[in-house]
Every structure is written in structure tokens, then in C-alpha cells.
Amino acid sequence: MAFKLIVLAAIVAVANAVAVGVGYPAAYPALGVAKVAAPVIAKAVDDYDPNPQYSYSYHIADALTGDNKEQQESRTGDVVTGxxxxxxxxxxxxxxxxxxxxxxxFNAVVHREPLAVKAVAPVAKIAAPLGYPGYARPILG
Structure with a gap:
């Protein structure tokens, strides 16, 4: 059965090739084969912008994770700033x-800025008196 399908596919392929004139030069009009012109493929128009422009920005301040960042960038023609x-x-x-x-x-200038310092309360120091290893009393100062 598979052999019959292969033979049928080969016959269809040969018939299709003869119908469009594949492999036959124009000098064989006696065979009744007409040459079919190849389809014309339209060239896609390039979307070229001689003066591209864009601008974007974002800011993230996530108190839970401590992620704090931002960016802004703009382009006019071939010049990008951000x-x-x-x-x-x-x-x-x-x-x-x-x-x-x-x-x-590409040129970059890097600045480092200190953030506002948060006031931190001093941590009490704990010391155990001699002779009492399980007892601790706070020492302030």
C-alpha cells in the first residue's frame, strides 16, 4: 500500500512539473507545454525613519526588598542621552x-551621592557579672 502511495505522489509531481514547464526549454512547443512566468514578488518597503525619536523613563522604590532604581533615556536622530x-x-x-x-x-559620567543618614539608636551592651554565668545585666554607655 505504501508503495502505491509513493508511485502516486511521484506521478502527481511529474504531472505538476510538466504543467508549469519545468525542465523544458521554449524550443519544445510541439509538446504543448506552455511556459509560465514566475510570480512577481513585491519588495517589502523598508520602514526607514531618517530621524528616529523616542523617550522613556521608569522608577522603582520597593520598601519591602530595598530595590530602589530609576532610568530615563531619550533619542533624537543618532544622539542618545540618558x-x-x-x-x-x-x-x-x-x-x-x-x-x-x-x-x-558612548560616554558616561558616574557620580556617587551619600544618602540621608538615618539616626540609629545605640545598642545596649550586655555583660554577665562574675560568678553568675546565667545572669546578664545591661550596661549602658
Missing amino acids: SYALVEPDGTRRVVEYTADPVNG
């Missing part, structure tokens, strides 16, 4: 201001 900032683990805020253009390439 900045981003984040709070580093040591408590400083890093700000990076950047520009990019075809003449100067």
Missing part, C-alpha cells in the same frame, strides 16, 4: 549620566 541611578549596598546612590552619538561614541 541616565540611571541605583542605591548601592553601602548606602550610596550611584548616578550614571551617558550620551552616545556617531562622532564621540
